[in-house]
Amino acid sequence: MPGMRGPDHIGITVPDMDQGVAFFTDILGCQKAMSFGPFADDKGTFMTDLLGVDPKAVIETITMLRCGFGSNVELFKYTAPDQRTLNQKNSDIGAFHIAIYVDDIKAAKAFLDEKGVPTRLGPLPVEQGPAAGQSILYFQSPWGLQLEAITYPNGEAYEKDGGPILWTPKDPAK
Structure with missing residues (x-):
């Protein structure tokens, strides 16, 4: 990709923003930089067009964290009609x-x-x-x-x- 310098952030959807922020700050030692939101489009397809999610999906909150000398972490708190909870194993295709x-x-x-x-x-x-x-x-x-x-x-x-x-x-x- 022209101009590529490296990963800027890792985005993670969490079930509870307070729990997610607490884990990344209290356990891993990241620092909260900012929070913003919500984002939604109750009349059109903006969420699908931009993010590939259900058109009625809502991003309630986004929180950005600074994590030491590495990539930043972006936490999302979504609600969506088709939302699933993944219980991935490291051996699953697409797991991370x-x-x-x-x-x-x-x-x-x-x-x-x-x-x-x-x-x-x-x-x-x-x-x-x-x-x-x-x-x-x-x-x-x-x-x-x-x-x-x-x-x-x-x-x-x-x-x-x-x-x-x-x-x-x-x-x-x-």
């Missing part, structure tokens, strides 16, 4: 997760446990292959959003191969 870089993954695990946030196995150190040097821990939000805590304080094995190095929030200048 958000990876959050942390300096100390053991401290992150202890914090999540203290806050009652469901976690999976880990932290799991990756010891072989191009991703060797990572440690990962999957966890989820109260509404089921999949997240991953990741760290690689000494880099990853692939970096020694001479190819492109992935951007990292641990050193945003690179």
Whole structure:
């Protein structure tokens, strides 16, 4: 895409805006920047034309969050006649997760446990292959959003191969 510089934000629809903002600020450490809305078109097809949603969909609130040195997060609180609740697994086609870089993954695990946030196995150190040097821990939000805590304080094995190095929030200048 001409002029592409990188991801600006990740948009996530939440069931409850207060709960979503609290999770992203109190648990992940993001900062609320602004909220606005509502957006709706009760007479036409604006919502379908612009966003591909039901023409009667309403965005009650949009909240933008600044999350450390990474991409911003945009939370949406929608209501729509055809709205569904997705209970995705990482193995589902089109599924996604958000990876959050942390300096100390053991401290992150202890914090999540203290806050009652469901976690999976880990932290799991990756010891072989191009991703060797990572440690990962999957966890989820109260509404089921999949997240991953990741760290690689000494880099990853692939970096020694001479190819492109992935951007990292641990050193945003690179």
